[in-house]
Amino acid sequence: MAMTGVLRPGFAQIRVLDMEKALEHYTKRVGLHEVTRGGDGRVYLKAADEFDHHSLVLREADRAGIDVAGFKVASEADLDALEKRVSAFGYPVEHVPAGEQPGLGRRIGFTVCTGHRIELYAHADLSDPKPPTHNPDVWDVEPHGMRVRRFDHVLLLGPDIDKALDFFEKVLDFRCTERVDTPDGLTAVFLSCGMKAHDIAFVKFGEPAKLHHVSFELESWADIGHAADIITRYDISHDIGPTRHGLTQGRTIYFFDPSGNRNEVFTGDYTYYPDNPTRTWDETQIGKGLFYYERQAPESFLNVMT
Amino acid sequence: MPAAFKIAVEGAGEATCYEGERALVAMERAQSFGRLKNLPYKLPVGCRRGGCGICRARVLSGAYRKDLMSQAHISEEESEAGLVLSCSIYPLSDIELRIEPPQVASKTKTATTSEEK
Numbered sequence: 216m217a218m219t220g221v222l223r224p225g226f227a228q229i230r231v232l233d234m235e236k237a238l239e240h241y242t243k244r245v246g247l248h249e250v251t252r253g254g255d256g257r258v259y260l261k262a263a264d265e266f267d268h269h270s271l272v273l274r275e276a277d278r279a280g281i282d283v284a285g286f287k288v289a290s291e292a293d294l295d296a297l298e299k300r301v302s303a304f305g306y307p308v309e310h311v312p313a314g315e316q317p318g319l320g321r322r323i324g325f326t327v328c329t330g331h332r333i334e335l336y337a338h339a340d341l342s343d344p345k346p347p348t349h350n351p352d353v354w355d356v357e358p359h360g361m362r363v364r365r366f367d368h369v370l371l372l373g374p375d376i377d378k379a380l381d382f383f384e385k386v387l388d389f390r391c392t393e394r395v396d397t398p399d400g401l402t403a404v405f406l407s408c409g410m411k412a413h414d415i416a417f418v419k420f421g422e423p424a425k426l427h428h429v430s431f432e433l434e435s436w437a438d439i440g441h442a443a444d445i446i447t448r449y450d451i452s453h454d455i456g457p458t459r460h461g462l463t464q465g466r467t468i469y470f471f472d473p474s475g476n477r478n479e480v481f482t483g484d485y486t487y488y489p490d491n492p493t494r495t496w497d498e499t500q501i502g503k504g505l506f507y508y509e510r511q512a513p514e515s516f517l518n519v520m521t
Numbered sequence: 522m523p524a525a526f527k528i529a530v531e532g533a534g535e536a537t538c539y540e541g542e543r544a545l546v547a548m549e550r551a552q553s554f555g556r557l558k559n560l561p562y563k564l565p566v567g568c569r570r571g572g573c574g575i576c577r578a579r580v581l582s583g584a585y586r587k588d589l590m591s592q593a594h595i596s597e598e599e600s601e602a603g604l605v606l607s608c609s610i611y612p613l614s615d616i617e618l619r620i621e622p623p624q625v626a627s628k629t630k631t632a633t634t635s636e637e638k
């Protein structure tokens with residue numbers, strides 16, 4: 216399959232209340248590696264199974280939440296073409312110079328109707344650790360903590376998700392893999408730019424720019440159990456799981472970082488091909504869609520966010 | 522055993538909170554053992570780390586130590602007035618506390634009602 220345009224989620228920049236606590240959580244417990252620290256205090260992290268420079272950016276602030284969801288595109292030409300399409304859709308586009316985040320090329324940024332800032336960029340330097348490429352071992356550096364392999368996606372909350380769906384489909388060429396329609400209208404959309412069951416998801420909410428969770432991928436269901444052991448051993452605040460979603464079918468566990476941002480580690484969602492039909496859910500089975508075993512969501516999963 | 526303090530939750534009952542423990546965590550345990558029996562709804566619990574704001578409360582009396590809390594949910598003035606995120610305070614004496622969730626009217630159906638506001 217030829218992939219052009221938006222390739223994949225590249226990074227999330229999130230706000231944390233206490234940088235040292237956040238670093239301990241994301242490096243020692245979740246299992247990321249610190250790549251570098253910027254002059255402005257931001258810290259850049261990655262998973263060992265990723266090639267690109269970084270995939271999580273931590274910024275110390277007086278409130279938790281998300282600043283930016285960044286996506287990698289295939290080429291500089293694609294970046295230019297996408298800029299024209301974003302502008303034509305009516306979103307003002309800002310230019311962020313190369314190096315504003317260490318290791319990344321120039322970026323374009325815009326705010327979508329749900330209040331979230333999205334950025335696109337075509338270039339990232341490689342950084343260590345990264346997967347070996349010649350006679351490659353399965354890993355170069357032994358996995359630690361929850362052994363996450365990569366940053367996978369964010370789920371965002373905000374108003375006007377119908378328009379967000381339209382924008383991601385028509386302008387960024389994402390496809391809607393799943394959607395939830397209730398008597399209140401479109402309630403959730405799952406969008407893919409490649410072959411994963413989702414690369415970003417939106418849930419309808421009255422307030423803009425909210426973060427539901429940042430998600431990292433694991434190798435196996437056994438790793439979810441290992442993550443659960445870490446969550447209890449280190450008194451990490453637990454939300455729900457180990458369990459499974461009906462939506463995307465991913466096996467999952469949710470917990471919170473030391474600033475209250477929700478994290479997910481998951482494995483085993485389905486493969487999506489671009490000619491696959493959209494899977495749909497209605498209110499009668501939404502409990503199963505959310506959590507396949509519990510068949511309902513705890514209230515905290517629906518009303519807690521940063 | 523660490524030292525124990527009492528959290529009197531206004532109108533709801535009493536929780537035992539051990540030294541170094543988050544007030545909200547002590548209240549969760551108390552509710553699970555039926556000790557906040559006059560609380561007519563499930564205690565609002567979220568991130569337990571000062572980020573989401575769902576555990577807002579007002580301390581009416583008593584001493585406590587504070588952790589960082591998101592200023593999106595507790596401003597400095599509110600903090601001076603005794604408003605806290607109960608997950609991010611550690612009682613240092615018996616305390617009295619009133620639960621004051623972010624949207625008082627929407628305790629039970631927050632996900633839907635917050636869309637309507």
Ligand code: FES
Pocket residue numbers: 475545566567568569570571572573574575576577606607608609
């Ligand atoms: S439970 Fe999230 S701020 Fe207290």
Ligand SMILES: [Fe+2]
Pocket residue numbers: 368370428430479
């Ligand atoms: Fe997720």
